Amino acid sequence: MDINLTPILTSWPFLLKALGMTIFVSVMSTALGFVIGTLVGALRTYGGRMTNVVLGFYVDSMRAIPLLVILVWTFFAFPLLIGASINAVTAGIAGLGLHLGAYVSETIRAGLTSVRRNQMQAGLALGMSRFQAIRTIILPQAIIRMLPALGSLFVIAIKDSAIASVIAVPELLRQTQIVAGKTFRPFELYTAAMLAYFILCYPVARGVDRLYRRLSHLGSS
Amino acid sequence: MTAAPILVFENVVKRYGALTALAGVSLTLHRGEVVCLIGPSGSGKSTLLRCANALDPLDQGRISFDGHEVRSSETSVRLVRQRMGMVFQNFELFPHLTVLRNVTIGPTTVLKLGQAEADARARKLLAKVGLADKETSHPSALSGGQQQRVAIARALAMEPALMLFDEPTSALDPETIGEVLSVMKTLADEGMTMLVVTHEMDFARRVANRVAVFDKGRVIEEGTPQEIFTAPKVPRTRDFLSHLGWHGESK
Numbered sequence: 250m251d252i253n254l255t256p257i258l259t260s261w262p263f264l265l266k267a268l269g270m271t272i273f274v275s276v277m278s279t280a281l282g283f284v285i286g287t288l289v290g291a292l293r294t295y296g297g298r299m300t301n302v303v304l305g306f307y308v309d310s311m312r313a314i315p316l317l318v319i320l321v322w323t324f325f326a327f328p329l330l331i332g333a334s335i336n337a338v339t340a341g342i343a344g345l346g347l348h349l350g351a352y353v354s355e356t357i358r359a360g361l362t363s364v365r366r367n368q369m370q371a372g373l374a375l376g377m378s379r380f381q382a383i384r385t386i387i388l389p390q391a392i393i394r395m396l397p398a399l400g401s402l403f404v405i406a407i408k409d410s411a412i413a414s415v416i417a418v419p420e421l422l423r424q425t426q427i428v429a430g431k432t433f434r435p436f437e438l439y440t441a442a443m444l445a446y447f448i449l450c451y452p453v454a455r456g457v458d459r460l461y462r463r464l465s466h467l468g469s470s
Numbered sequence: 471m472t473a474a475p476i477l478v479f480e481n482v483v484k485r486y487g488a489l490t491a492l493a494g495v496s497l498t499l500h501r502g503e504v505v506c507l508i509g510p511s512g513s514g515k516s517t518l519l520r521c522a523n524a525l526d527p528l529d530q531g532r533i534s535f536d537g538h539e540v541r542s543s544e545t546s547v548r549l550v551r552q553r554m555g556m557v558f559q560n561f562e563l564f565p566h567l568t569v570l571r572n573v574t575i576g577p578t579t580v581l582k583l584g585q586a587e588a589d590a591r592a593r594k595l596l597a598k599v600g601l602a603d604k605e606t607s608h609p610s611a612l613s614g615g616q617q618q619r620v621a622i623a624r625a626l627a628m629e630p631a632l633m634l635f636d637e638p639t640s641a642l643d644p645e646t647i648g649e650v651l652s653v654m655k656t657l658a659d660e661g662m663t664m665l666v667v668t669h670e671m672d673f674a675r676r677v678a679n680r681v682a683v684f685d686k687g688r689v690i691e692e693g694t695p696q697e698i699f700t701a702p703k704v705p706r707t708r709d710f711l712s713h714l715g716w717h718g719e720s721k
């Protein structure tokens with residue numbers, strides 16, 4: 250097999266822009282997913298029974314439906330429901346974020362319940378509201394304890410952004426497909442894309458691991 | 471004791487399902503007084519402290535603090551808790567915060583004190599409990615006795631009118647018990663009102679104004695340390711004390 254790097258050398262600005270989009274979509278959907286997940290996880294842990302049931306339904310449905318289907322539905326079906334079109338990037342971030350939020354919420358919930366009950370009592374005894382105690386005492390410990398799991402979810406979010414290629418989000422995989430189709434050099438292009446994902450995700454995974462090793466002692470009460 | 475009452479328990483009943491943890495407790499603390507609670511495990515001492523600052527709701531009876539009933543409506547309860555310091559058996563320091571932040575977090579989040587003012591207050595208290603040099607450490611780097619002294623400073627940072635101690639030394643190594651008790655003794659000498667659950671009979675004898683003996687959710691005997699330790703009237707008190715004495719000798 251002969252290797253021809255010319256397509257990569259000529260279209261690298263196009264692919265670099267695509268990589269930028271991958272990073273943008275990953276970061277935005279992770280931010281959305283972490284905000285949703287933290288809220289849902291805390292509300293399910295400390296809220297009433299009804300809250301728990303309703304939010305539990307959200308979590309279970311996100312886990313029961315393939316991400317691909319969620320993205321396709323958000324982009325192609327949801328606009329018909331509301332009678333307005335939404336752009337692919339917005340739909341992609343929303344779908345990825347909602348899906349990720351379910352998994353983040355379960356992780357946060359496990360973290361919150363693992364902090365022992367007396368920590369809450371110590372906060373309340375100082376005169377804090379439950380909300381203040383959760384925000385300043387319980388949640389920080391829960392997040393530290395759950396760093397490895399949350400880090401994995403972040404890496405998964407980066408990788409899952411590639412699925413948004415099916416709704417034409419101009420991210421790395423989608424744009425690589427376009428160049429590969431035009432130049433008939435799939436081997437070089439897909440290999441380059443694979444390497445790019447690895448180079449993006451590997452340091453994140455290692456970084457979270459190092460962070461956890463530095464912080465883990467702060468999470469054990 | 472002629473000082474005004476500050477914390478009054480009137481016929482307090484607390485149940486956990488079928489179990490009656492407090493079966494009608496009446497007890498009064500006056501301003502500046504140190505009252506020690508002693509009694510066997512499971513007799514309801516911790517429950518009484520948790521009821522005092524409404525961490526647990528009552529089933530019957532009434533608790534009043536500084537003339538106001540301790541109710542379970544959110545804001546008034548929070549005001550009561552701000553003015554009642556609590557020290558736990560297992561310290562319950564916040565592991566993710568430095569020693570200094572453990573002490574300032576109450577004043578900054580609850581009293582809305584500025585960080586600089588809170589820091590100054592915390593440093594004074596850390597010096598008072600002998601830990602001025604530890605402010606940047608995290609709790610995991612401290613001994614049990616040091617952690618408990620930070621916990622005392624944390625409670626004092628709210629400038630409470632009363633301190634509740636729940637067996638503050640029973641999780642400690644024998645060699646660090648003394649440093650915690652001496653901080654508590656200093657507090658008592660300064661006139662702090664204190665309700666102390668303890669198995670340290672020496673401390674009770676030297677520091678308490680009154681001792682209340684708990685058994686099965688009731689105060690079975692109450693008196694000066696003199697009365698309780700030298701001439702207990704109730705047989706159950708005598709049993710309990712001799713049981714402790716026996717423990718003391720067996721160590």
Ligand SMILES: Nc1ncnc2c1ncn2[C@@H]1O[C@H](COP(=O)(O)OP(=O)(O)OP(=O)(O)O)[C@@H](O)[C@H]1O
Nearest residue numbers: 486489490491509510511512513514515516517518
């Ligand atoms: N949250 C709870 N739920 C159910 N039962 C409880 C709860 N807290 C305490 N109890 C029960 O209430 C009784 C009194 O407990 P409490 O902790 O007040 O005793 P104590 O005098 O502090 O004992 P110890 O010396 O062991 O600390 C015990 O039988 C205990 O099992």
Ligand SMILES: [Mg+2]
Nearest residue numbers: 515516517637
């Ligand atoms: Mg107890």
